[in-house]
Amino acid sequence: xxxxxxxxxxxxxAALLALSACSGGDQKAAAGGPITVEATDTACTVSATTANxxxxxxxxxxxxxxxxxxxxxxxxxxxxxxxxNIAPGLTRKLTIEVPDAGTYQTACKPGMSGDGIRGAFTVTxxxxxxxxxxxxLADATKSYxxxxxxxxxxxxxxxxxxxxxxxxxxxxxxxxxxAPTRTYYERIEPVAEKFGELDPAIDVRExxxxxxxxxxxxxxxxxxLWVTGLQPDxxxxxxxxxxxxxxxxxxxxxxxxxxxxxxxxxxxxxxxxATGKITGEEETFSHTDLWDFQANxxxxxxxxxxxxxxxxxxxxxxxSEVDIQVKNVQTLxxxxxxxxxxxxxxxLTQDQxxxxxxxxxxxxxxxxxxxxxxxx
Amino acid sequence: xxQVSRRRLLGFAGAGVALAGAGAAAxxxxxxxxxxxxxxxxxxxxxxxxxxxxxxxxxxxxxxxxAALDVTTKDRAKLVSLLRKWxxxxxxxxxxxxxxxxxxxxxxxxxxxxxxxEALDLPAASLTxxxxxxxxxxxxxxxxxxxxxxxxxxxxxxxxDNLDPARSGGDLCIQACANDPQVAVHAVRNLVRLGFGxxxxxxxxxxxxxxxxxxRSQVTPRNLFGFKDGxxxxxxxDTDALAQHVWVAPGxxxxxxxxxxxxxxRRIRMHIETWDRSPLREQxxxxxxxxxxxxxLGQSAEFDPVDLHVGGANGEPLVPADAHIRLASAExxxxxxxxxxxxNFVDGSDGVGHLEAGLFFICFNRDPRTQFVPMQxxxxxxxxxxxxxxxxxxxxxxxxxxxxxxxYWGESLFG
Numbered sequence: 001x002x003x004x005x006x007x008x009x010x011x012x013x014a015a016l017l018a019l020s021a022c023s024g025g026d027q028k029a030a031a032g033g034p035i036t037v038e039a040t041d042t043a044c045t046v047s048a049t050t051a052n053x054x055x056x057x058x059x060x061x062x063x064x065x066x067x068x069x070x071x072x073x074x075x076x077x078x079x080x081x082x083x084x085n086i087a088p089g090l091t092r093k094l095t096i097e098v099p100d101a102g103t104y105q106t107a108c109k110p111g112m113s114g115d116g117i118r119g120a121f122t123v124t125x126x127x128x129x130x131x132x133x134x135x136x137l138a139d140a141t142k143s144y145x146x147x148x149x150x151x152x153x154x155x156x157x158x159x160x161x162x163x164x165x166x167x168x169x170x171x172x173x174x175x176x177x178x179a180p181t182r183t184y185y186e187r188i189e190p191v192a193e194k195f196g197e198l199d200p201a202i203d204v205r206e207x208x209x210x211x212x213x214x215x216x217x218x219x220x221x222x223x224x225l226w227v228t229g230l231q232p233d234x235x236x237x238x239x240x241x242x243x244x245x246x247x248x249x250x251x252x253x254x255x256x257x258x259x260x261x262x263x264x265x266x267x268x269x270x271x272x273x274a275t276g277k278i279t280g281e282e283e284t285f286s287h288t289d290l291w292d293f294q295a296n297x298x299x300x301x302x303x304x305x306x307x308x309x310x311x312x313x314x315x316x317x318x319x320s321e322v323d324i325q326v327k328n329v330q331t332l333x334x335x336x337x338x339x340x341x342x343x344x345x346x347x348l349t350q351d352q353x354x355x356x357x358x359x360x361x362x363x364x365x366x367x368x369x370x371x372x373x374x375x376x
Numbered sequence: 377x378x379q380v381s382r383r384r385l386l387g388f389a390g391a392g393v394a395l396a397g398a399g400a401a402a403x404x405x406x407x408x409x410x411x412x413x414x415x416x417x418x419x420x421x422x423x424x425x426x427x428x429x430x431x432x433x434x435x436x437x438x439x440x441x442x443a444a445l446d447v448t449t450k451d452r453a454k455l456v457s458l459l460r461k462w463x464x465x466x467x468x469x470x471x472x473x474x475x476x477x478x479x480x481x482x483x484x485x486x487x488x489x490x491x492x493x494e495a496l497d498l499p500a501a502s503l504t505x506x507x508x509x510x511x512x513x514x515x516x517x518x519x520x521x522x523x524x525x526x527x528x529x530x531x532x533x534x535x536x537d538n539l540d541p542a543r544s545g546g547d548l549c550i551q552a553c554a555n556d557p558q559v560a561v562h563a564v565r566n567l568v569r570l571g572f573g574x575x576x577x578x579x580x581x582x583x584x585x586x587x588x589x590x591x592r593s594q595v596t597p598r599n600l601f602g603f604k605d606g607x608x609x610x611x612x613x614d615t616d617a618l619a620q621h622v623w624v625a626p627g628x629x630x631x632x633x634x635x636x637x638x639x640x641x642r643r644i645r646m647h648i649e650t651w652d653r654s655p656l657r658e659q660x661x662x663x664x665x666x667x668x669x670x671x672x673l674g675q676s677a678e679f680d681p682v683d684l685h686v687g688g689a690n691g692e693p694l695v696p697a698d699a700h701i702r703l704a705s706a707e708x709x710x711x712x713x714x715x716x717x718x719x720n721f722v723d724g725s726d727g728v729g730h731l732e733a734g735l736f737f738i739c740f741n742r743d744p745r746t747q748f749v750p751m752q753x754x755x756x757x758x759x760x761x762x763x764x765x766x767x768x769x770x771x772x773x774x775x776x777x778x779x780x781x782x783x784y785w786g787e788s789l790f791g
Contacts, residue, residue, distance in 0.1 A: 034676065057676050081674075081694075082687040094686045095676045096694070210535045210757040264655075271650045271763075278728065281538075350727065357728035361649060368653035 033057070034093065037108065039086070040064040044108030044117040053126030056098050058083075060108075061091040069109040071116065072096065080104065084112070101126040136310045137259040137374070144262050144306040145255075148188050151299075152249040155184035159245045163238035166221055166230070175225050179288035179341060182218055185245075186295035187302070189272065190265035191252050198251075201244045205282065216240055219285075226285040259307065263371035266303040269296040270364045278357045280345040290342035293356075294333055300367070301326060307374060315373045318366055325363035332359055420555070421500045424470040426778040427635050428623065431504030432715070432740050433612040435591040437553040440583035440719040440736065441560040442641065443568065444510070444546025444771055445575040452518040456790045458574045462507070462550075462567050463784040472500030475566045492569070494562050501556035505563055507785045508639045508773025513547040523789060525629040527638055527743045528774045534756040534767065543643055543769030546578045551639070551738070557584065579769070581643060583719025583736045590717060596670060596678065600646055600720050600733050601764075603663050604670030607678055608701070610715040621713045621747065622740050632788035635777030640748045642737040643721075643769030649730050651764045662760040664699030672701060684708070698760040704751060712747050714739040734765075744772060 034057035038045040041064035060070040060083055067087055072080040081096035098104070101123050107116035158181040165174035185192065185203065192199045200208075202217040209215055215223075216237055224234045276282040277293040304311070304322060311319045332355060336343045348356075422430050447455055465475045474480055479491030514524035550567055554560040561582075568577055587599045588606030592613050599605040610617050619625070626634040651659070660666055660673065670678040674686035674694035684702055688694045695702045706713050716739050723732040741747040756762060776786050 055676075078689075079687065079691045080689060082691050083683070084685050084687070092683060092686070093675050093680060094683075094694075095671070095674055096688050207538065208536045211532075211753065264658075267653060271653070274650055275647055275763075354728045357730070361729060364650070364653050368655075371655055 034059040037061070037070055037106070038063055039068045039070065039108040039110065041066055041110045044106065044119060046106050046119055046121070049120060050122045050124060053099055053101055053123050054097070055095055057093065057095045059091060059093050060086055062086045062088050064088060064110050066110040067112055069112050070094070071107040071109070072121065073105040073107060075103065098123050099126055140259050140262060140306040140310060141257050144257060144303060147302045147306070148191055149253050151184050151188045152252045156245055156249045158184060159242055163242045166238040167235045169230060171225055171230065178222060178225065178286060179291035183291055183295040186292045187299035188252065189296070189299065190268045191255060192248055194255060195248060195251055198244055198248050202241065202248065205284070217244070222283065222285045259310070259374045260371055262303040262307055263374045266300045266370060267364070267367045269300040270360060270367055272296050274357070274360050274364060278353060278360060283345065287344035287346045289345040290333065290336055294342065297326070297329060297333070304370070307370065311370065311373055314376060318369055318373060321366040322363070325359070325366060329359045329363055332356055420502050421472060422470060422502050422504050424467050424779065425781050428778045429506045429775060430470070431506035431551055431553050432622070432637060432775070433590055433618060434504050435594055435612065436586040436588055436717055437502050437504070438555045438584070438586055439553065439557040439560050441552045441564045441580065442583065442736065443550045443564050443580040444578045445548045445550070445571065446578045447513065447517070447547045447574065448576050449574045450517050454574050455518060458571055459786050459790065460784045461570050463779060465566060465570060466505040469563050469566070470500065470503045470505055492562060492565055495559050498556055498559055501554040501559040503552065503554040503559050503563055506551040506775060508549040508775040509786065509789070510546045510548065510771065510773050512545060520789070523630055523632065525633050525774055527629055527745055528772065529745055531640070531744070531770060531772055532749065534752050536756050536762055537767050539770050540768050543579045545771055548575065549639070549771065549773045557582070581721060581736050583721050585720040587718045587720055587735055588716040590715065599735055600648055601651055601659070601663070603665060603667055604678065606716055607670055608682065610713055617713065621742055622715050624742055628742065633774060633776065637740040637742065637775045638744050639773045639775050640739050640741070640744055641769070641771045642767050644735045644737050645732065645766040645768050646734040647764045647766070648733050661696050661699060664695045664701035696760070698758055700759050700761045703754050703759050709751055709754065712751055714741040714747050714751065740775070
């Protein structure tokens with residue numbers, strides 16, 4: 001199942017990591033309301049050229065004859081905020097968070113082209129912020145990237161074998177390979193989700209299909225194997241799955257993750273368990289939800305493992321709480337093992353499901369606090 | 377505020393209570409042709425009669441009891457007779473009176489009381505009762521097959537739907553809204569009682585804490601995600617917009633629906649536990665507003681117009697591509713708007729340690745085929761919020777026009 005995560009803005013993640021003193025942009029920037037900007041075809045008059053760090057509000061009025069734009073640039077023309085398409089006579093507002101003191105530039109762009117009419121703008125104060133560059137965090141992302149790469153390779157190898165079994169019509173073999181193959185996908189799902197259309201192509205559930213969307217990927221083959229029997233196009237679907245997984249694996253190896261991505265990924269995997277696996281909705285034909293459950297937990301543990309040195313230093317109590325709760329969930333999962341895998345979801349009693357849900361909630365709480373510790 | 381209690385209401389119609397505080401009736405007065413005794417409404421009375429049914433643009437009350445019913449009789453006359461009885465009872469109850477005079481305790485000691493009694497001594501609490509007819513009513517049982525409005529087309533399946541048939545559909549619906557939950561429940565209970573042998577309850581839903589404002593006189597309430605919900609809602613004061621988006625006009629379809637509207641309900645379970653574990657920034661980016669003031673991202677105050685074209689760091693849109701307010705905006709939907717009138721609910725717990733909480737979504741629109749349906753298709757497919765939502769119930773009803781002082785609910789259809 002595909003869950004949405006905070007959009008990944010790699011280059012701009014510094015801004016996302018900012019922890020300002022205000023919550024959610026509800027405070028006035030400088031005293032006295034918004035900074036007014038009067039834009040004409042030849043001038044860009046800004047009512048104030050300094051402001052305190054925090055939320056800055058600009059009110060831009062186009063008094064010229066050309067459609068214009070307004071920008072606030074940081075050094076190197078990095079965009080901090082922009083309003084496009086301001087027609088003559090119109091006033092548009094922009095409130096943005098500028099957490100760092102420094103030298104910025106305002107710009108109006110009559111005709112919406114060129115460098116625009118620039119003016120210096122100074123931001124003072126602000127909380128001295130650590131960036132993502134400190135060694136521990138860099139090590140964390142590096143070690144997690146290694147984990148992602150190893151899981152990706154295994155995913156590709158196993159998907160190929162699974163597809164071959166489907167194409168040769170060996171239903172028993174394909175069924176046996178289905179859940180173990182998916183394990184590699186479920187472990188790195190937060191990474192997979194960063195690639196727009198690939199994740200649904202590989203992992204969409206039938207219940208989530210949009211009008212006109214083709215049912216492809218693992219769950220389509222799951223339905224073929226467990227419910228309808230192999231279809232004339234099952235082989236094509238299997239080929240497409242291999243193609244999509246190959247693309248995904250190549251992209252996964254080059255993705256730049258931040259430490260915050262790891263933290264949010266660890267929490268996201270638990271959300272997956274809570275809303276998809278606990279309910280038996282993910283593997284609605286094969287009932288192999290517990291394999292996915294274990295894989296989500298593995299992926300979550302791997303992310304925490306990478307962050308461990310940082311967390312240990314900054315919030316040792318949180319780490320031990322996470323460890324205790326992870327162990328608790330793992331113990332419950334171990335009770336449901338059967339052969340090389342697990343019991344089917346349909347074999348669980350309501351009491352066992354409730355026990356799982358409760359343990360996942362208990363782990364979800366401390367996990368949800370990891371991101372803030374990482375962002376400190 | 378003077379509270380009109382049922383006990384003191386005997387002969388209310390002639391009592392000549394002065395109209396106190398026109399503000400209290402704002403909205404109601406706009407779309408209800410006031411006449412006769414209704415003109416002397418007390419502040420907590422919403423006029424029952426009018427061009428449109430009450431309970432649509434009436435300033436949203438605090439509590440809801442919504443019931444969907446199936447018709448069990450095959451006898452058309454019996455159904456029409458029930459609609460007449462219901463209308464009479466609704467007239468009385470929305471006026472703060474018992475179902476029948478002396479109904480609760482004034483009748484024969486050997487007979488069951490004609491009014492169930494739990495609203496004795498309670499004020500009218502702005503009770504409104506609104507009725508609607510579901511698609512399933514328009515079959516061959518009552519000769520209504522050719523009267524079914526084209527706009528009452530069955531809703532399509534939406535991506536990620538997880539509908540429970542036992543919480544969906546229905547031949548008829550009764551929407552009871554009041555500022556006192558007991559008044560709303562009393563009204564539904566007594567109408568259901570009158571219907572035994574003719575109708576049976578298919579499902580019902582209690583709601584609290586209105587999740588939308590329908591008048592400028594109301595502050596925007598918060599939903600169970602903690603966000604202001606309904607800032608951009610259509611308001612009773614926007615009469616032109618209501619004519620365009622809410623009220624069925626003559627010529628839209630069959631004549632019997634002119635002055636009516638179409639009501640869509642969706643029981644939306646919210647996964648509040650996982651929501652509560654998401655960072656504030658993520659919550660705000662999913663909604664597209666700040667949690668505190670409700671200002672659209674990139675703006676500074678709640679009622680600042682949403683600007684979908686402002687950018688932040690690196691020019692990324694400040695209102696993300698998959699933010700709820702972007703996808704639901706009229707700008708994104710070619711001008712489509714609806715009147716929302718939903719309520720929060722907590723129906724106990726789900727058996728695995730979570731609250732069974734959510735939003736009972738109610739909306740009124742002129743034609744669901746061009747308004748609700750395209751909007752929901754976009755939201756189901758793309759809304760970031762869907763990660764935390766599950767649609768578990770769904771229904772659609774044709775809400776007939778208002779009632780005259782001698783008429784009955786649905787008269788334009790059955791008369």
